[in-house]
Amino acid sequence: MTNQSDNGLFTPELLHEIRAQMVHVDADPYTGQRIYFENAGGSLRLQSVCEAVFAESAIPDNAGRRTAASAHVMDTIEQGKKDARLFFGATSGQVISAQTTTQTIFRAIRAIAENVSGSNIVTTNLEHPAIFDSTKLYADWLGKEWRVAELNPETGGVDTEQILAQIDEKTCLLGFIHASNITGTILDAEEIIREARRIKEDLFIVVDGTQHAPHAPVDVEALGCDAYFFAPYKILGKVGIGFGWIADRLAALPHEKLAGKKHEDWDLGTQEHAAYLAWTKVVDYLSWLGGKFTDSTNRRVRLITAMQKAENHERALLKQCLDGNAAHRGLLCLPEITLYGFADNMAEHDCVLALNIAGIPAPEAVQRYLDAGVAVHNRLTDAYSRQVLGALGVESLVRFSALHYNTPDEVDHFLAVTAELCGRNGG
Numbered sequence: 001m002t003n004q005s006d007n008g009l010f011t012p013e014l015l016h017e018i019r020a021q022m023v024h025v026d027a028d029p030y031t032g033q034r035i036y037f038e039n040a041g042g043s044l045r046l047q048s049v050c051e052a053v054f055a056e057s058a059i060p061d062n063a064g065r066r067t068a069a070s071a072h073v074m075d076t077i078e079q080g081k082k083d084a085r086l087f088f089g090a091t092s093g094q095v096i097s098a099q100t101t102t103q104t105i106f107r108a109i110r111a112i113a114e115n116v117s118g119s120n121i122v123t124t125n126l127e128h129p130a131i132f133d134s135t136k137l138y139a140d141w142l143g144k145e146w147r148v149a150e151l152n153p154e155t156g157g158v159d160t161e162q163i164l165a166q167i168d169e170k171t172c173l174l175g176f177i178h179a180s181n182i183t184g185t186i187l188d189a190e191e192i193i194r195e196a197r198r199i200k201e202d203l204f205i206v207v208d209g210t211q212h213a214p215h216a217p218v219d220v221e222a223l224g225c226d227a228y229f230f231a232p233y234k235i236l237g238k239v240g241i242g243f244g245w246i247a248d249r250l251a252a253l254p255h256e257k258l259a260g261k262k263h264e265d266w267d268l269g270t271q272e273h274a275a276y277l278a279w280t281k282v283v284d285y286l287s288w289l290g291g292k293f294t295d296s297t298n299r300r301v302r303l304i305t306a307m308q309k310a311e312n313h314e315r316a317l318l319k320q321c322l323d324g325n326a327a328h329r330g331l332l333c334l335p336e337i338t339l340y341g342f343a344d345n346m347a348e349h350d351c352v353l354a355l356n357i358a359g360i361p362a363p364e365a366v367q368r369y370l371d372a373g374v375a376v377h378n379r380l381t382d383a384y385s386r387q388v389l390g391a392l393g394v395e396s397l398v399r400f401s402a403l404h405y406n407t408p409d410e411v412d413h414f415l416a417v418t419a420e421l422c423g424r425n426g427g
Contacts (some may be wrong), residue, residue, distance in 0.1 A: 080276025090282015118172025184352025
């Protein structure tokens with residue numbers, strides 16, 4: 001099957017098939033033509049997801065009724081959970097959900113902090129507030145010491161040694177992000193978990209995979225963590241549901257629950273079945289994409305293959321961004337560009353870059369990109385990014401983020417606009 005070039009890029013023919021399944025792939029409904037490089041904030045949506053949500057949201061029946069529609073609702077939720085489990089690579093534990101991934105993380109952090117013995121909680125300042133703020137909140141409430149491993153501004157990540165130095169026999173919880181939603185740097189989660197457990201064998205470990213999961217395969221059993229989380233809207237799905245996988249020992253801890261349910265049940269209230277079907281549509285799509293590269297009919301094999309090939313494509317786009325080509329200078333070739341948290345570590349990076357342009361404040365640069373038909377985003381010192389930007393020593397920056405449906409031509413246009421903003425007239 002020749003659907004991927006030697007450099008890792010999808011062939012133009014396959015990219016055309018992929019993009020044909022997306023909504024608003026090259027134009028915004030409010031401003032017209034644009035290239036979408038704001039995937040870390042939320043990806044494009046599949047057409048099949050939008051159609052499923054439209055159709056299923058019209059059904060009034062909820063689970064537990066005698067109607068055929070209610071049976072359909074329950075089957076849809078169950079299949080959505082199975083497909084989330086498939087994405088996690090989980091053969092144990094259970095899938096939990098909430099309106100946002102942040103809510104699922106807060107619930108897991110609380111259950112561990114309140115019920116597992118230990119006098120300190122460890123995290124890093126690379127975190128999204130889902131883990132950063134929740135670990136601080138429950139550490140303060142419970143009188144535990146809150147320990148924070150420092151970001152390495154050269155790599156944009158946190159050195160494994162920095163994290164391990166915070167852990168001891170009295171640590172009840174380690175929570176960290178798999179990859180940064182600002183710098184794009186991937187932490188070596190497997191090594192961190194393995195070495196942390198050498199210090200404390202029964203340590204509870206929670207991983208926020210919200211940023212990394214859209215870019216590479218996930219296998220919670222191989223990682224050996226106690227919880228892992230992702231947000232469907234960052235990988236072709238819809239806003240309004242966040243998924244978590246929790247290990248059996250975490251599921252068994254006391255937690256908010258309905259009194260009449262089993263102790264291990266984490267569901268609270270009526271579930272929106274359309275959101276579960278939307279996730280099944282994403283897995284259907286990934287299975288289709290994987291089928292472009294393998295003859296296997298196994299849904300997990302096809303899903304993993306799709307994510308591996310998507311990762312290859314995105315790495316090729318990242319290399320193009322950094323090194324450029326015969327027609328356009330890459331970001332590394334433009335002295336007016338400052339990259340944050342990138343130290344020639346492409347293999348440890350998702351296709352997410354943090355940058356600034358000399359003489360142009362980040363919010364102004366983002367607007368100028370938008371005026372030129374390129375959607376990127378600026379991160380500010382706000383509730384979501386304050387600790388990361390503080391550690392990087394900036395008040396704001398421009399974030400570029402791609403996904404596997406983005407094309408080399410789109411990257412070329414981004415580089416051309418960047419050169420113009422640098423005063424180089426695209427050269």
